[in-house]
Amino acid sequence: MRSEGKAKRGFGSPQERVRLRLLRLLSSAPFAFLLSGCQGIQSALDPASRDARLVAELSWWMFTSAVFIYIVTIGLLAVGAGLFRGRKRLSFRSSTTLVILGGVCAPIIAIIAIGVSGVAIGDETEGAREAGTALTIEVVGKQWWWELRYLDEAGEVIAVTANELHLPVGERARLELLSDNVIHSFWAPNLQGKTDAIPGRRNVLFAEPAVEGVWRGQCAEFCGKQHTLMGFMVVAEPRDEFNAWLERQASDALAPPAPGLDVFLDLGCGGCHTIRGTPADGQKGPDLTHLASRRTIAAATLPNSRGNLGGWITDTHEVKPGALMPSFIPEPQDLHDLLDYLEALH
Amino acid sequence: MTAVGIETSGHDPALEPSSYGHEAAVGREAFERIERTWRSPAGFVGWFTQVNHSAIGLRFIVTAFVFFILSGLLGLAMRLQLAMPLNEMLSPEAYNQIMTVHGTAMMFLFAIPAMEGVAIYVAPLMVGARDMAFPRLNAFGYYVYLIGGSAFFLSLALGMAPDAGWFNYVPLANKTFSEGYGVDIWTTMITFIELSALTAAVELIVTIMKLRAPGMSLDRMPIFVWAVLVMSFMILFAMPSVMVASAFLMMDRLVDTQFFIVENGGSPLLWQHLFWFFGHPEVYIILVPALGIVTSIVVTFSGRPLFGYTALVLAITGIGMVSFGLWVHHMYTTGLPFMGRSFFMAASSMIAIPSGVQVYCWIATLWGGKVRFATPMLWVLAFFGVFIAGGLTGVMVASVPFDRQVHDSYFVVAHFHYVLMGGAVFPLMGAIYYWFPKATGRMLSERLGIGSCLTVFVGFNITFFPMHILGLQGMPRRVYTYVDGLGWGNMNLLATFGAFLLALGFALTLFNVVRSLRHGAVAPDNPWGGSTLEWATASPPLNCNFIQQPVVESRRPMWDWREAGSRTVVAGLSEDRRETMVTTLLDARPQSVMVLPGPTPWPFVSAVAASFGFIGLIFSPWFFPIGFFAVFATMVFWFWPRHPWRKK
Known part of the structure; x- marks a missing residue:
């Protein structure tokens, strides 16, 4: 909990650089938020399906x-x-x-x-089992994060998100594993054994959470420099909550245009990231349209907080050495605006 | 020239317990002439011309253990990095290189060559041959291995080591995702080791099949020799697969062939099939000779004949064959059809039968015997304790649904360290304690040996047992760190502690070896009372191995001779050239005499030329023709007819 407390203070004061140093320390304990009572959220011995x-x-x-x-x-x-x-x-x-x-x-x-x-x-x-597999999700392994595309019954993409898989409780979702780069392996041990995402193939995995809950999983096939921090979260919720979530994910960005969006575009973030409803339409990085709705950033490596977002943007490779995103160090006010905007992307 | 024949030796071994009177058997003058004929040249230059199997075998073993120590230190570095969550001792770049080199070197530069080394050293002695069938090829294989292995470790020192894992999966190993020379170094090193292993395999097969002492029919061959024979055939069948795979990859990277490029119709799964078609037999290539070592030690230290000789031979051969039908169990998560995987599930668990037969044959042999618990036997007991556990988890991971949970997790890391360290390293350590007196003429310290064995056993279990639990708790393999809060910290810290204990245990044996080379008690010819022929020569072995090649009448010649007080030998082999008996394949009836070539520097020069070509190939395809013609030129000198058969 210590790390979150520090992080929440944000970047408002003039001693930005000192704060950034402090932020680096965060990366030494990013998962403290999981510590209490969360053991077993990534374990085959605590089955949830x-x-x-x-x-x-x-x-x-x-x-x-x-x-x-x-x-x-x-x-x-x-x-x-x-x-x-x-x-x-x-x-x-x-x-x-x-x-x-x-x-x-x-x-x-x-x-x-x-x-x-x-x-x-x-x-x-x-097997698919008779329980019905209305929900199909394309899970795409990237270096080094997961893109999740929710499909409708016609196979059209409804919503695109990253690193946080939402599933309705008690329904058997069909996950289609894809990759356009190297081989990854999707493993959420509390729910199911792993299956590889192999370029040129479309492997299928079924996930059927029996209870509500939040679990973590991570890539299980060595996929390069940052294989280690290629995690994801799985959230199982009742069908109506899931529907609401999906509806929001399918919509354009809910945040009104703000100074932060200009910073985002000026820095060139839109070259890799998409924020639907804005000119940012890059395809290389995770879709950020509803970034603030996610529990973690950097592929389930850091809790999604203002401090961590700032630390991630300004010192990416301290958190994830080798990550393909470069670090950006905007002016303090710009960073402040940018974070305001990102935090509004609910 | 006298005719070659068989006669009964006059001397009585029982009267000379410390030495069987090698000199007395033929007279001082003849003894010295034979020994001069078989002598290896001394000195720095002489070192590069030696071809005797005892010299080459020892070099393989020593070099392999040097690589073992280096790779072991890399293992320690990884354990230090993983001791705490989000430790920053090693960068991911460094960790991935260390992980790749640790795995690759342990498999290719330590385990296989060490087994080959023991085989090259011991098998010819066990079958009563004076040397191996192609001594120069043997030397060539060693130099190729030495150069390839050294270049591989040099790449790590230069920070350009491969970092795509020892399994080197494509597309990660393709040019797009692995720039730089790392993967090229990996494929090149594989080529070196293939070459070296294949030369050793042919060599061992021909030696075992054709150069056995008269009378050693196939059913009198020691189990260790059987195991070596099976290992050699496995190398012969498994290596070409990885050879093809690494050549494809090398060409993909070098001249843009498209074997593994998906966009152009290539297949990443093709790599996995080819790699594991080799990779799975590979672990049995390492295990099978170790089973032979265990059998030798069990027989010697129980002091009585083996129970179930035929069953053991069948079991070892069975393992060799079945091991070629299991490779898909490394690919359960790749989305292959379930029906197909079920077949491999059955085949994989089938290995339990021959393994079970062996374990129970050993138990039956030891049952009620006056077992002497000397150090080699202690290592065998440690082998039982660890290997059986590894075998049981092996049967578990054969199960498709279970494997889909633990595949590529630390459970598998634990499993294969249990089978490989338990199944190969522990027997190898036993082999060192068992044959060290034969190879050096000195005994190792028992007290240090017991300390080492205990420390290694305890350290090993503290290191690797927790990894089973870590894997089930969701910790994947090949990660340079792990996030906090998943409950993996304590087990990892414990494993790191165990790793240092394990290292201490091995250091004790290293110290023991170095110290005993000078200060060990002088070893008699047959210090453990072994039953097989390697104990019939002096300690260390004579240059010619056997001053008179023995004639074998049972599976336990040494014990027969001890009872009879005399032995039958071959007489009439030339004293002035390197001659050894050639016998028939099944019954080992004398057939002819083979004249073996003597010392020469050409295998070394040839290996240097080949290495030049291979290593150059990393940088430019032009080195292929250059290397080809350089090797061709050296081979011409190597094979230049020198009429060794002409009487001087």
Whole structure:
């Protein structure tokens, strides 16, 4: 919480540079806001969907059996070589029995169990199921963030956003994984196993949150310099809240033109970012039309606060070395205006 | 020239416990002549002309362990960086290079060459040959490996090392996304290692098949030799796949072929298939000889014949074959059809059967025996403790739905360190303690060895066990840091602590080796009472390995001779040229005598020429013809007929 407190003070005072230094310190603890009570928001052991729960249950079964097999095998070794050390060797017949039971029968049982459970659960988690898959979202892996395109039933794009996937609770959403650069892998462990986004392919993954909640996920396939901080948030909410959210995301920017927009355009931000309803229509970076509605910035790396936004704009590579966005250091008043504007993009 | 024949040696080994009387067997004069014939030239220049398998094998082992230490230090650097969330010790550029070099070097520059080194050193001794079939090719393979490996580490020192991971997936490794020379250095290094591994493989196959001592029919071959044979065939079948893949990539980057460029119809998945068709057998290439090492040690220290010889041979061969049908389990998340993946799920878990058979054969052998818990045996016990755990998690990740959660997470990092360190490094350490007396004539300190083994075992588990949990908690692999608040900090800190303990354990063995080279107790010929032929020669081995090549009548010649008090040997091989027996493939009946070439600098010159071409290729395609003709020229000198078969 410490970091957020500092960040909220903003850039109003004349000691801008000193503040910026302080902001750099932020990057050492950007996720403190998650600390309290948020452990497990990116964990396969805290399933929040039926798919993840099935796999977690399978995991516990396998761990238990593995521990059992381990103890029996090491135990036999310890008893045979330690306890019975120097006694008679096993007869040929008992040796053969030992090898056949331990080395052939036990593995065969394990293989059958692995195979049957794997096929059954795999079929279940990877299938569309009858629950209906009205919602289709294109998830596009970028270097190093995620573009999310919500499609309507005709396959037309309704809304474009970035790094924060909203899903309706209890519905099976179809995520189509795309990439126009390198291979990424979409992994929100609380909801589902991972699937790769491969250039030239359209892989499909289903996500069906069973409860309301906010989770984090991140890229799981090494995709270059900033693979590490290529995260995203998943927000599951009731259908009506989701509809409201989607409607807003589909609209043009709600903020009225302000001095900050001019700063935005003067700095050239519009070359890479889109703010729908303004001249900014760049395609390289995340769509910022509703930036202020998101919980995080920099691909789920920093909480979305005024201080963090300022720090990100002025010292991008301190937060994310290698990020493709350059740093900008506008005049203090301009920065102030810019942040005012960005914070109004609800 | 006397006719080659078989006779019973007059001396009684039992009377000479510290030495089997190699000199007495043939008389001082003949002994010295034979040893002079097989001597390796000394001195700085002489070093570059040596071709004896014992010299080359030892070099492979020592070089591999130097790379092991370097890569291990890189591992420590990564652990330091990951000790705390958002640590800034290493930049992402540095971390990605270190991660790539650590993985690549451990696999290509340490594990395979170390296994080849042990095989090159031990296998000819075990089959009772005087040297390997192509000694000069052997030397060539070593120099190529040395130059390639050194150039690879040099690139890291210069900050231009590859940074696309050891698996080097395209499109990330394409020119568009990896500028600079890093990936080119990677593909070049792969070429070097392929070359070196292929030479070693052919060499080992021919030696094992044709140069076994008379009487050592296939069913009398030690399990270690079987394992080496299987490993060599696996290299032969697996390497061409990665060779094709790296050549494609090299050409994509160098002359704009479009194998992996999606926009022009290339396929990123093609790379993954080719890479893993090699990459999966690769881990068994490392594991299989280690299983042979474990078997050797188990037999020796239980002091009795192996239970289930045939079962073990079948299991090792089975592993070798099945390992070629599993590669897709590295690609469960790529969106291949579920039906296809189910097949590979079944095939992957099938490895559990031969592995289980082996483990239980060893247990049956050790059961009730007077097992001596000397250091090599302790390393084998550590192997059991770690490898079985790794094997069990291996069966788990064969399951498609489970793997889709843990794939590319720290769970997999934990799993493969358990199988690779448990399955390869622990047996290799056992091999060092087991064969060090044979190779150097000195014993290693037992006390230091026990300390080292315990420290490594405890350190290893503290380092890698927490990674299972980290992976399930959602921590992906190949990340240079992680954000705070996800609950990963403590486990990572613990792992880092364990890594230093692990390093300390290995340092103890290093110290032990250095110290014992000078101050170790003098080793007798057969310090552990082993049953196989490498213990029949002196410690360190004679230049000619065997002053009289032995004739084998069972799987346990040393134990037979101890009981009989005499041994049967080959007589009549020339004293003035390098001769060794050639025998038939199955029954090892004497067939003819092979004359082996002696010391020469040409393999070295040839390797330098080849390296010049390969490394130049990073910078310009013109180095391909230059390198080609340079190698051709040196080969002409290498193969210039010198009539070694003509009687002097």
